[in-house]
Amino acid sequence: MNADFLIVGQGIAGSVLAWTLDQRGCSVILADDPGLPSASAVAAGIVNPLTGRKLVRTWNADELFPFLHQFYRSIEQQLGVQFFHSKTIYRPFRSDDERKTYQELTADPAVRPYVTESPEDASYSQWINNPFGGLSVAQAGWVDLNEFVRLIKGYFIQKNQYYEGRVEQTDLVVGDTSAAWKGITFNRVIFCDGVQAQQNPLFNWLPFNPVKGQILTALVDGYSIPDIVNQGVFILPVRPGLIRIGATYSWHDLDWEISDDGREYLEAKVRAVLKIPYEIVNQQAGIRPSTKDRRPFVGLHKGKPVAGIFGGMGTKGVSLAPYLAEQFARHLLDGEELDSEANISRCVSL
Template sequence: MTADYLIVGQGIAGSVLAWTLHRRGKKVVLVNSSHLPSASLAAAGIFNPLTGKKLVRTWKADQLFPFLTAFYGEVERELKIPLLHFSNIYRPFRSVEEQNSYLAQTSDSSIGRYVAESVDNQQYQPYIHNPFGGLEVTRSGWVDVPVFLNAIRLFFQEQNRYIETDFDAKGIEIRANGVLWQEGVYDKIIFCEGPHAHRNPLFDWLPYNPVKGQVLDVTMDNYPVTSIVNQGAFIMPVESNRYRIGATYTWHDIDWQTTEDGKAFLQQKVQGLLKVPYRIVGQRVGIRPATKDRRPLIGLHPAHPAVGIFNGLGTKGVSLAPYFADQFADFLEGRKELDPEVNIERSFSLYYSGKNVG
């Protein structure tokens, strides 16, 4: 087999990049180990232009959000699957002080453009504790990540360009103008291995900072709220009577095990938010492929120009992946440079000062 690109890993990053390159007329082969635990399959898939306790605009929101809408909308149409679920995010104020602070911030047009002009707080009152009212973030929602990943896999399987196997980076032969793997010849190999990337000897020098996260799957019988609610924890409608509550963030005990501590933390968070009872029907865990400077890791290996990486998308993978996959594709085609904030050149000193020198 020969192809322009061999993409290793079929989470959000690998799937978005594979589709982006395919739509540009490139021949892409996807390699994946579907039995490995996946951060993407545990992800809620929320896209949110205003985050954090202080109502901070998401990095590059003005570029990311129009792009993600166009990208997932195109995938919906091409593959005939429901992916994009637009939903305002209701943020109840914790105090009068927070109310005043948030409302003052919305006078800044860079924040205000993502906030609804008026909010019907009464519709939430029977179900959500909101004594001080709240605001609604707009241009937000969620992507059905499992549906997206399954559709991309099926598409490449039908093209006979999907290989299910445990990939070992030591099994490739790197040449100046490409790579050889299992009798196949590829112009470039791009690693999109998510939280498993630290085991890759070609890129184990990069500054990964994985974050463990847990979410609860719950049912509620009397909760007609269709917006995502977020105050310390999010409550996201998924389908009839089914909801997701999340998420935890821990930088220790980085494993794929759900914990009672995680469950208790989310129950405590939602206790002061929800007025109606709920039943826990499942618990999920993921390891987010975050980085120490909270910016993606994208680019080509300092010693091997046929070897690249598209990783480190952290907690905002569904938002970041479409925009930066497009930028990476332009870079790979020699059309433009990568944004310095995401280019792995910013970490090349770690490579040259480490065990990989020479």
């Protein structure tokens, strides 16, 4: 039996790439080990074009954001489902000085398309501490990642192109022109397995810089703000009365365990923003596959070009994956060049 691609790992990266290649007419086997932890299973799935106190525009935002909105909507239409929620992000100011600083930042022509001029501050004030007002970030939203991954899994199961289990390196033979695994010959094998790539002898030389993150889930009676709120911590409305609160960032203690420190940090942050009582009902931890230069890892192995990688997207996988998957597909199928900032060729000297 022959197939075009073996995709190893079905988080956000593997799901998006498998779908993209499938829609181009390729035969794709999608493999995932449910026994391995997944950052996508924990992540809030927020897409945000402007981040941090300085309203830093996401890398390649002008291309990424129109593309991701179209990409997720097209899957919803094709499968008759909903998992993508287009939202505004409301950012209350901490002080009058911050308000003035943000007004200067939003005058930048590169930032202006992502900002709503006059949010209705009063509509938030029943629940959110915003005495200095705030600004609203447009073209944002969130992907229900557990639902999205489940739907993509079901799609490939229905096509009999899904394998649930670990792809052992000892079972995978990567040759000069093809790869073989479980009696199937593949033109290419692409690893989309997050931080597990650090244990892959083909790609363990890449400069990953993993980041642990924790989020909380809470009940909040009467909370009906439809938008995401962000002020040093995000408050994501999953449905009326249920929110997610996040996230922590730690480059130490890189395990998948929740911690009291993480919960205390997030609760201290959210108490400064949220006016009304809440009840924590869940806490989760994950390790994001971030990189040293904060750019993704996309491309083929220089010595074994049958093997490729699609990952290293850190906290922005939901935003980056659709556009980069399309670019990678054009590289693999049409010979087009990859973005030099994402291409792993930038790291070959390592």
